[in-house]
Amino acid sequence: MIQSMTQTITIQELQDHAGELLTNLGAADEIVVAAEGGAPLARIRAATASAARREIGFWKGQVRASDDFDRPLPESFWLGEDA
Numbered sequence: 001m002i003q004s005m006t007q008t009i010t011i012q013e014l015q016d017h018a019g020e021l022l023t024n025l026g027a028a029d030e031i032v033v034a035a036e037g038g039a040p041l042a043r044i045r046a047a048t049a050s051a052a053r054r055e056i057g058f059w060k061g062q063v064r065a066s067d068d069f070d071r072p073l074p075e076s077f078w079l080g081e082d083a
Contacts, residue, residue: 004028010036 005026014021014033021031022044031044076082 004030006030006032008032008034008040010034011041 005028007021007029009017009021009031011033014031025031025044025046027046027048029046032040033042033044034040
C-alpha cells in the first residue's frame with residue numbers, strides 16, 4: 001500500500017523551492033498551495049502514468065454520429081425558446 005503525504009505550503013515557498021518540491025513528489029503525494037490566510041488555492045499532484053497511448057482506430061465501428069450532426073441549430077435554441 002502506498003502511503004500518501006499532503007503538504008501545505010505558501011506561494012512564496014512554492015516559488016523558492018519549486019524544483020525540489022516537484023522532484024520529490026511521489027505518486028500518492030499532494031502539495032496544497034495556500035493563500036496567506038490559509039485558504040487552499042491549488043493542489044499539485046504527480047502526473048499518472050496510467051494514461052495509455054492512443055491507438056488509431058480503437059473505437060472504429062463502435063461510435064456513430066447522425067447524418068445531421070453538423071446541421072446548424074435552430075434560432076429557437078439560441079434564443080432559449082421551447083421547440
